[in-house]
Amino acid sequence: MAVDIVTLELTGDVSLDDLSHAVWHLRGLLTELAREVAEDAEIVWIVEALESGSALAAVRGLPVNEQRMQDVEDVVRAYGKVGTAMQSGAHIGYSTAVTREAHALTSVLSGRIETIRFETPETEATVIAPPGADMSRIPLPDKVAGYGAVEGRVQTLTSRGGLRFTLYDILNDRAVSCYFGETFDREVMRGVWGSRAVVEGWVTRDAQTGRPLAIRRVTDVVPRPEGGRDDYMRARGAMAGAWSDVPPEQVIRRLRDA
Numbered sequence: 001m002a003v004d005i006v007t008l009e010l011t012g013d014v015s016l017d018d019l020s021h022a023v024w025h026l027r028g029l030l031t032e033l034a035r036e037v038a039e040d041a042e043i044v045w046i047v048e049a050l051e052s053g054s055a056l057a058a059v060r061g062l063p064v065n066e067q068r069m070q071d072v073e074d075v076v077r078a079y080g081k082v083g084t085a086m087q088s089g090a091h092i093g094y095s096t097a098v099t100r101e102a103h104a105l106t107s108v109l110s111g112r113i114e115t116i117r118f119e120t121p122e123t124e125a126t127v128i129a130p131p132g133a134d135m136s137r138i139p140l141p142d143k144v145a146g147y148g149a150v151e152g153r154v155q156t157l158t159s160r161g162g163l164r165f166t167l168y169d170i171l172n173d174r175a176v177s178c179y180f181g182e183t184f185d186r187e188v189m190r191g192v193w194g195s196r197a198v199v200e201g202w203v204t205r206d207a208q209t210g211r212p213l214a215i216r217r218v219t220d221v222v223p224r225p226e227g228g229r230d231d232y233m234r235a236r237g238a239m240a241g242a243w244s245d246v247p248p249e250q251v252i253r254r255l256r257d258a
Helices: 016-037 066-088 096-106 231-235 248-257
Strands: 005-012 043-051 055-063 113-119 124-126 143-159 163-170 175-179 197-205 212-223
Touching: 005 016, 005 066, 016 043, 016 055, 016 066, 016 096, 043 066, 043 143, 043 163, 055 066, 066 096, 066 113, 066 124, 113 212, 143 175, 143 212
Parallel strands: 175 212
Antiparallel strands: 005 055, 005 113, 043 055, 113 124, 143 163, 143 197, 163 175, 197 212
């Protein structure tokens, strides 16, 4: 699995100013991390996805020198470590410049912006309090992970660097990042874009709400038939014998008078 993409998600009522502020400091954070962990390597960050519902932005790193792909992976992993430290309120462990950009990024947290989530192909962390808050008074966002399946609609399919796509789950209509292993049969995805499907793999969920956050090591994608506008008619007779011959107005009258 290619480790070359970082994702930032803001949840809540996200204004354009909030998103602009967060993306600006995401750029600054990646620049400072490249300076510290990758010998100031030149990396171009290509926008991979911009999703609605929550404000989600994913960018993929492309080294100017193709021989230095390891630099991109080092920056992506460092980004994940920064998010993990911010989640727990621990010391970030990088330079003052990195810390400054990380704190500036999360400074948009307020009553309107509820959480900021840092995600990579290997990990994710959710920050729910602004820098300097007393973390002992704030419950940490728990996550649970295990093999499972999520049904939704496949969007933003890409094969650059490594096969990845975004799934909008049918229950929450929120973006779920899906990552394939290197051995996944890409032919399975032919014609699936924009379609409804069940995605199986290692699912990370929010422990409080059960909302899926990411699916890694995807093992299967099973297309689901689309529903037609008259499909509800097939439900006729499903409750055979339950006032099946009684007109609806009489059923309503009986319920009213019960």
